Amino acid sequence: MIPIPSSSGFQPLDREGLVQRVARLLGKAIITGQLAPGARLSESVVARDLGVSRAPVREAARLLENSGLVTYHANRGFFVRKISAEELDHLYELRIVIELAAARRMIDQGQPEPVAALAAQLQALHRVAAPGVDMLTQVEADMQFHRLLCSGSGNPKFLAVFDQIAAETEFSIMVIGQLYDDPLKMAETHEPILDALQAGDAPRAEAAIRYHIGVAREMVTRQFRDLETGAG
Structure with a gap:
């Protein structure tokens, strides 16, 4: 203790x-x-x-x-709370399910405002990738992009679930220290998602989300397993 x-x-x-x-x-x-x-x-x-x-x-x-x-x-x-690698793997799996559904719903609704909000947040992600910006600010900007995706779906239940698990996601990234060597990479990995949403291309948006969250899932859970075994 x-x-x-x-x-x-x-x-x-x-x-x-x-x-x-x-x-x-x-x-x-x-x-x-x-x-x-x-x-x-x-x-x-x-x-x-x-x-x-x-x-x-x-x-x-x-x-x-x-x-x-x-x-x-x-x-x-x-x-x-001590969060295990298995619990984080389950968390990222849930995020994929929620954000895939949110993206499909956003495209089906065809409203320009949510996509415009995501474009503005992507610009914010690029701004906070500048030297000297603390990691928590970068992680919060990352999570805000995904929060806007859930919010823009028009289904408040997606947003409620996302908000419930957002803190755990932020915590997991802060514990391992970083996802990418270059903070700019974090911003760039969101671009295919936005491009697909702007084009109204649901299959491409789903593939981009699966890849984007899937990479983070693999990185975070691998490093947490290393921490659990003392290899990190």
Whole structure:
């Protein structure tokens, strides 16, 4: 068991949107590795550092449990979840299913606005690939592209499921350090998806999504297996 440090370095918050703000702070700390897998989330320590009561910290931990970043052990409390390679493989398999369906639905609807939003986000991906931009910003821009794909499908259930698993995906990439040696490659791998959606070519869009997410799936799960076996 890895205890949370006696001082987490968090600054006090006001009362507005307290639970959501605590959840965002803790989620970012987990995704960036400030709180390591297996670390215990001490409600009292976090509450003290943020200047809040323990109740919103506990509620925030429940939200993080729903998003897959935290697990609860009876009589012991909340812990940063240790995610296995097999679990990540299942997660990426689910992403492929959701995003294939979202792309087909987007093309069937033929609305230009969602595709235009994806084009704008692809430009954002290229911008954050610049030297000096931190990895979390790049990963969040990547995930926003896929979020817009699900949102643009017009089916809110696709988006709801995507949002539930997005944090786990971000966490997995941050743990392994990177997907590509060149951040620009991350942006470029989205281009075939956008090209196919702009052309309204469903088979090509599906092939591009399968390849794009499939490559990430293979990279992430392989490196997590290496970490599990001590080979990484």
